Amino acid sequence: MNESVLNLGAAPGERVAAVPVVRNPxxxxxxxxxxxxxxxxLFGLIFVLLARIMPPxxxxxxxxxxxxxxxxxxxxxxxxxLALTLGLASMASGIIVVxxxxxxxxxxxxxxxxxxxxxxxxxxxxxxxxxxxxxxxLRPEYSPEIQVMLYDLGFLSxxxxxxxxxxxxxxxxxxxxxxxxxxxxKWLGYLTIWALVTEIVAVPVWVTxxxxxxxxxxLSFWLGTAIFVGWEFLMCVCLYRAIKNQPxxxxxxxxx
Amino acid sequence: xxxxxxxxxxxxxxxxPGEGSMWFFVLGDFWIFSCYFACYVHDRAQxxxxxxxxxxxxxxxxxxxxxxxxxxxxxxxxxGVQAARASDIDVARRFVTLGGAxxxxxxxxxxxxxxxKIIAGFPAGTxxxxxxxxxxxxxxxxxxxxxxxxxxxxxxxLRKDRPRPMFVETGGTYWHMVDALWIAIxxxxxxxx
Numbered sequence: 001m002n003e004s005v006l007n008l009g010a011a012p013g014e015r016v017a018a019v020p021v022v023r024n025p026x027x028x029x030x031x032x033x034x035x036x037x038x039x040x041x042l043f044g045l046i047f048v049l050l051a052r053i054m055p056p057x058x059x060x061x062x063x064x065x066x067x068x069x070x071x072x073x074x075x076x077x078x079x080x081x082l083a084l085t086l087g088l089a090s091m092a093s094g095i096i097v098v099x100x101x102x103x104x105x106x107x108x109x110x111x112x113x114x115x116x117x118x119x120x121x122x123x124x125x126x127x128x129x130x131x132x133x134x135x136x137x138l139r140p141e142y143s144p145e146i147q148v149m150l151y152d153l154g155f156l157s158x159x160x161x162x163x164x165x166x167x168x169x170x171x172x173x174x175x176x177x178x179x180x181x182x183x184x185x186k187w188l189g190y191l192t193i194w195a196l197v198t199e200i201v202a203v204p205v206w207v208t209x210x211x212x213x214x215x216x217x218x219l220s221f222w223l224g225t226a227i228f229v230g231w232e233f234l235m236c237v238c239l240y241r242a243i244k245n246q247p248x249x250x251x252x253x254x255x256x
Numbered sequence: 257x258x259x260x261x262x263x264x265x266x267x268x269x270x271x272x273p274g275e276g277s278m279w280f281f282v283l284g285d286f287w288i289f290s291c292y293f294a295c296y297v298h299d300r301a302q303x304x305x306x307x308x309x310x311x312x313x314x315x316x317x318x319x320x321x322x323x324x325x326x327x328x329x330x331x332x333x334x335x336g337v338q339a340a341r342a343s344d345i346d347v348a349r350r351f352v353t354l355g356g357a358x359x360x361x362x363x364x365x366x367x368x369x370x371x372x373k374i375i376a377g378f379p380a381g382t383x384x385x386x387x388x389x390x391x392x393x394x395x396x397x398x399x400x401x402x403x404x405x406x407x408x409x410x411x412x413x414l415r416k417d418r419p420r421p422m423f424v425e426t427g428g429t430y431w432h433m434v435d436a437l438w439i440a441i442x443x444x445x446x447x448x449x
Contacts, residue, residue, distance in 0.1 A: 190281035193402075194288060197395060201292075204387055212295050213387055223291055 025251045029243050032095035036236055039088040042081070050078025053161035056155050059209040063144040066151045070136040079134045086126055096235075099242045100172075102250070103171040109174040115210070117168040122244045124161035130152040159215040160206055162199045170198035188238050191224065195231045198224035273337070274426035282433045285399075287438055289359075292395075293444055296388050300448075310378070310385025311445065318369050319446040322362055323439065329358030330435040333407070333428050340414065340424040348416040348424065355431065357406040361402055366397055392441050396434070403434045 047054040097171040136150040176189035202220040204213035212218040300307045336351030410427035
């Protein structure tokens with residue numbers, strides 16, 4: 001790319017001699033960026049097709065149905081695949097935080113909060129429920145009562161881990177509104193507030209097992225998921241533009 | 257949105273007041289709340305008696321009082337926007353302060369209403385109605401909190417030498433949305449028989 005030639009031309013002479021390879025100076029960012037669609041395709045495959053965690057099984061299923069679900073053969077394979085690949089999510093956090101740090105008029109406090117919130121969120125929102133389901137699947141001799149408990153624990157943790165995600169959304173929205181450079185458009189900040197609100201609507205999953213506020217409910221799960229999918233997609237579009245529009249001079253002090 | 261285009265004269269014909277991104281938020285918010293309302297109406301139709309029993313425990317008088325307070329606050333904010341457009345900054349700031357004060361009053365009354373409901377408890381069969389009641393009014397109060405924060409930002413903008421009328425309009429647009437949402441929630445939870 002001519003961008004990289006420009007970049008190398010501007011670098012100190014001895015460094016050009018030492019690194020004669022002409023490469024895309026944003027290559028690292030693009031690798032992280034393209035991990036996002038890759039991860040979400042994998043995520044969809046695991047959660048929807050293999051483990052069938054999404055859409056969630058019903059909180060009012062009978063014990064026999066729950067045992068049958070826990071013993072479904074694809075559940076364990078799906079979770080094994082997830083255990084192997086969940087770390088990919090950290091690449092998405094990395095690239096988002098790098099772009100947040102380009103914002104003008106704010107310190108690194110919000111990007112760090114974003115990173116910390118997501119680092120914590122992956123445990124109750126993904127890893128823990130998977131361990132619990134895998135545990136139930138691996139040992140069919142557990143009594144049905146224990147299987148039911150593991151099932152409830154898994155889904156409550158998966159749908160009910162709210163607070164860290166609300167803070168992730170909140171710091172991201174605040175950063176967008178404070179940013180004087182408009183790295184991300186303002187409407188993405190408003191969209192992020194909706195994503196935050198949908199997490200709040202899921203609070204009753206801890207209180208009720210039936211109706212639209214249950215963990216498989218129309219409001220707590222379906223509307224929230226629809227908005228999350230929209231948010232993730234538009235986030236990717238905005239992130240793509242942010243990386244693309246990043247001036248090459250900004251990268252030089254990173255050694256290009 | 258009807259509240260906004262109705263109360264605030266735009267001056268020039270064909271201009272939308274406030275920033276476009278705020279209108280994206282307002283329209284989207286109305287869309288999301290429509291989903292919530294549709295869900296409520298659907299569930300209510302399944303067992304009208306139990307919802308009616310819950311509804312009768314709400315005080316319509318409190319609901320009406322809160323509606324009047326929010327409508328008044330919207331009027332204050334609209335007058336504030338008008339004053340800001342006319343570069344009458346001191347007056348604008350005073351109206352925005354009054355609008356915010358009404359918002360705080362609204363939240364205090366809501367908190368009192370919630371506490372009486374929680375202390376009294378819910379008779380068997382009305383849990384579904386009260387779950388909706390607390391979720392809808394809770395989400396709305398969250399919008400009021402955000403609105404108060406925005407009014408504080410507007411107030412600070414109005415202390416500058418040359419405040420941007422656009423910024424004041426954007427804040428006003430949000431505040432009118434909070435008002436319009438409340439009217440829908442009030443009608444659904446308190447009035448629909």
